[in-house]
Amino acid sequence: MALSTAEVEYIVAGSCCAQILWLKQQLADFGLKMSKVPLMCDNTSAINLTKNQIQHSRTKHIEIRHHFIRDHVSNGDCEVKFIETKLQLADIFTKPLPKERFFFLRNELGILDFQNLS
Secondary structure, three states, rough: OOOOHHHHHHHHHHHHHHHHHHHHHHHHOOOOOOOOEEEEEOOOOHHHHOOOOOOOOOOOOHHHHHHHHHHHHHHEEEEEEEEEEOOOOOHHHHHOOOHHHHHHHHHOOOOHHHHHHH
């Protein structure tokens, strides 16, 4: 169980890292090589946890399996970068949003509004 939002973001980033590695392998099977794949996160504390190889007292209760991401960040498989919360495009897929925010994210993703194309 996570005790803070930073820990939750860190654990989710680790899960995302696993998916990135799977996708990199799939692309490699088709002859496409990728080096550092960017993983966007809006929590600076979680980003710092991925980059710091030292085990802190505040993170000692996090299960070892969740520290998977640290190895892959240090190996250069993925790179965790900061993104402002308002630009976090994944929000459109993960939470209910006000209409204006939904339309903004939809436009940022390049999704067309077929009702207003005429």
